[in-house]
Amino acid sequence: MSSQSNPDMDALTWSAAPHRAWLDTEALRSRFGTHLESGKTRELWKYTPVKGFVGGMPDRGAAARLDMVGIDQPGVRAVPFAEMTALDTEQVRSLLSNRLEAANHLLADLCLLRAPGGWLIDIEGTLEQAIHIRYLSAGSAPVVVVLRQGASAELIEQTATTGSLAQLLLAEVQEDATLTHHRLALEGDAQHWALQQIRLAANTNYRLHQSLLGGQRRRSEMHVILDGRGAEASLTGAYLVESGQHLDQQLTVEHRAGDTLSRQTFHGIGCGKGRSIFNGRIHIHPHAARSDAALSNRNLALHPEAEMNSKPELEIYTDDVRCAHGATVGQLSEDSLFYLVSRGISPTEARRLLSHGFLRECLDGPLAETAAERFMMALG
Amino acid sequence: MNLIEISNLHVHVEGKSILNGLDLTLRAGEVHAIMGPNGSGKSTLANVLAGRPGYEIVDGSVAFLGQDLTALEPDARAHLGLFLAFQYPVEIPGVSNMEFLKASLDSLHLARGQDPIDTVSFMRRVRGIAEELKLNPEFLKRGVNEGFSGGEKKRNEILQMLLLQPRLAVLDETDSGLDIDALQVVAQGVNSYRASDNGVLMITHYQRLLSHIVPDVVHVLAAGKIVRSGGKELALELEEKGYRWLTA
Ligand SMILES: Nc1ncnc2c1ncn2[C@@H]1O[C@H](COP(=O)(O)OP(=O)(O)OP(=O)(O)O)[C@@H](O)[C@H]1O
Ligand SMILES: [Mg+2]
Numbered sequence: 001m002s003s004q005s006n007p008d009m010d011a012l013t014w015s016a017a018p019h020r021a022w023l024d025t026e027a028l029r030s031r032f033g034t035h036l037e038s039g040k041t042r043e044l045w046k047y048t049p050v051k052g053f054v055g056g057m058p059d060r061g062a063a064a065r066l067d068m069v070g071i072d073q074p075g076v077r078a079v080p081f082a083e084m085t086a087l088d089t090e091q092v093r094s095l096l097s098n099r100l101e102a103a104n105h106l107l108a109d110l111c112l113l114r115a116p117g118g119w120l121i122d123i124e125g126t127l128e129q130a131i132h133i134r135y136l137s138a139g140s141a142p143v144v145v146v147l148r149q150g151a152s153a154e155l156i157e158q159t160a161t162t163g164s165l166a167q168l169l170l171a172e173v174q175e176d177a178t179l180t181h182h183r184l185a186l187e188g189d190a191q192h193w194a195l196q197q198i199r200l201a202a203n204t205n206y207r208l209h210q211s212l213l214g215g216q217r218r219r220s221e222m223h224v225i226l227d228g229r230g231a232e233a234s235l236t237g238a239y240l241v242e243s244g245q246h247l248d249q250q251l252t253v254e255h256r257a258g259d260t261l262s263r264q265t266f267h268g269i270g271c272g273k274g275r276s277i278f279n280g281r282i283h284i285h286p287h288a289a290r291s292d293a294a295l296s297n298r299n300l301a302l303h304p305e306a307e308m309n310s311k312p313e314l315e316i317y318t319d320d321v322r323c324a325h326g327a328t329v330g331q332l333s334e335d336s337l338f339y340l341v342s343r344g345i346s347p348t349e350a351r352r353l354l355s356h357g358f359l360r361e362c363l364d365g366p367l368a369e370t371a372a373e374r375f376m377m378a379l380g
Numbered sequence: 381m382n383l384i385e386i387s388n389l390h391v392h393v394e395g396k397s398i399l400n401g402l403d404l405t406l407r408a409g410e411v412h413a414i415m416g417p418n419g420s421g422k423s424t425l426a427n428v429l430a431g432r433p434g435y436e437i438v439d440g441s442v443a444f445l446g447q448d449l450t451a452l453e454p455d456a457r458a459h460l461g462l463f464l465a466f467q468y469p470v471e472i473p474g475v476s477n478m479e480f481l482k483a484s485l486d487s488l489h490l491a492r493g494q495d496p497i498d499t500v501s502f503m504r505r506v507r508g509i510a511e512e513l514k515l516n517p518e519f520l521k522r523g524v525n526e527g528f529s530g531g532e533k534k535r536n537e538i539l540q541m542l543l544l545q546p547r548l549a550v551l552d553e554t555d556s557g558l559d560i561d562a563l564q565v566v567a568q569g570v571n572s573y574r575a576s577d578n579g580v581l582m583i584t585h586y587q588r589l590l591s592h593i594v595p596d597v598v599h600v601l602a603a604g605k606i607v608r609s610g611g612k613e614l615a616l617e618l619e620e621k622g623y624r625w626l627t628a
Contacts, residue, residue: 341458344488
């Protein structure tokens with residue numbers, strides 16, 4: 001159902017509110033009010049002033065226009081919130097109210113309060129074609145994705161608007177399912193908030209490839225919950241912050257079950273007077289024995305006024321785990337530079353090759369070339 | 381014709397004197413071997429020639445093809461025809477070997493006012509050399525030296541030498557870490573490169589290499605100076621007696 005093949009774009013913009021009956025808006029509102037002023041919020045929004053950000057969130061009733069490709073293939077049911085069955089409604093209600101912890105994801109409440117609708121994407125079996133969602137206009141866009149037991153899907157999300165956008169994606173990956181997820185957001189002058197919360201049941205596999213450019217204000221929250229034995233997550237991301245841009249990434253990986261594996265590799269470059277924040281948390285719960293987690297976040301500050309913040313946080317409540325965490329902010333390696341120039345490559349070209357290579361290490365999937373081109377444009 | 385003429389070279393590293401009046405002249409068509417104890421300054425010499433930052437030349441001169449080498453930036457030295465095969469080649473994930481080799485060759489062509497080589501001919505040439513060195517051509521797609529074994533890294537250095545065809549190749553322990561077969565393959569590569577208008581300066585710890593690549597001159601470097609030079613039989617003598625009789 002792409003915008004080209006479907007002239008009825010109204011189906012993709014949500015009319016106000018029948019779904020709100022099942023959403024306890026009063027509770028959301030009071031929860032939001034309480035958490036807005038909390039110490040926890042101040043800590044989680046240390047570098048991005050929360051009130052200014054809230055002020056720039058999409059207005060009430062503004063729905064982002066989505067273009068979705070791949071939702072009319074066998075195995076996929078894409079339903080606007082307003083048209084859900086009673087069973088769907090119960091599932092979505094329970095996911096949205098039980099899973100989103102307001103203390104950590106304040107703006108998820110605001111996004112839900114203001115969004116006039118949303119989408120449920122229900123996936124069964126192995127999909128032949130990727131589901132490709134493009135966010136075409138300013139507004140709020142809650143999307144709930146359910147991968148049923150044993151399902152396998154590829155999800156591509158790409159922003160295409162310089163307006164204020166709030167993306168809330170909640171994915172429920174049931175036993176033995178596999179989700180490959182590609183995300184791209186390259187508008188340098190937008191306010192953009194996004195939360196991806198992925199819950200992984202037993203024996204699931206989740207892979208993320210993400211490319212982000214700083215925005216006027218961009219905040220990207222990624223929360224992965226390994227909730228069943230044998231769940232595996234591998235997250236890679238590349239990002240770049242140019243002059244005048246702001247990029248705040250909050251990554252949380254929770255090992256709630258034993259015998260789970262997570263790998264996180266994120267590379268970022270600051271190439272102008274801009275600010276990048278990368279907060280990488282690994283949380284291993286008391287009963288998650290034999291969890292294996294590794295997070296590496298490397299940053300290059302290629303401009304004297306590039307501000308690259310990287311803060312690792314480890315919370316480990318059981319002994320029998322493997323956990324590695326590395327966060328660095330540095331410059332291009334002198335040894336690598338010398339190797340290249342000793343072969344005749346000019347220092348300028350050598351820096352270009354090395355900085356591209358540094359980001360390319362974390363690029364993969366169908367959006368990699370688009371991201372690489374944009375990054376190269378910035379790096380010269 | 382002198383390819384390189386090093387006179388009275390004194391070099392400091394972090395304020396410490398490492399080379400103390402080194403003299404060495406290598407003419408076109410010659411292969412010289414440099415041997416010497418660990419820490420005597422062999423890699424320092426190689427790095428100084430290639431122009432690595434952090435080495436302070438406090439006295440002496442280096443003329444390469446008649447030009448003052450020390451006045452040139454490292455990339456300009458490569459353009460002129462200097463090549464260093466590193467003792468410890470770095471790994472650069474994210475930059476493919478293919479991309480790196482092409483950028484290297486293009487930069488030499490550009491500096492010399494030659495047309496760049498087209499990708500098809502380039503690939504053919506690199507594959508040909510890789511085959512000669514028994515390197516799996518798949519390596520071209522991988523990051524520069526990424527995940528290469530020690531021996532593969534050394535063969536990749538020789539591949540670069542054969543591709544870039546320098547006037548002077550400085551090989552810093554290219555034989556270390558090679559198995560017996562790889563040593564032969566590398567030696568064949570170096571021998572196929574040898575010509576009347578180029579030269580090789582070969583740093584090694586092992587006489588074995590010199591039976592495959594026969595040197596015209598063997599030098600012994602100790603405490604930052606050449607303490608003895610001779611023919612290939614000097615290497616055999618060193619094998620037998622060690623360095624002590626020369627450095628005492
Ligand atoms: N960056 C540096 N800082 C301080 N000392 C250095 C540095 N580089 C080299 N040196 C010192 O200079 C001396 C010569 O080192 P060099 O690497 O040239 O030895 P080498 O002859 O190549 O030894 P090997 O046979 O072990 O490779 C050593 O004592 C070494 O510790
Ligand atoms: Mg050495």
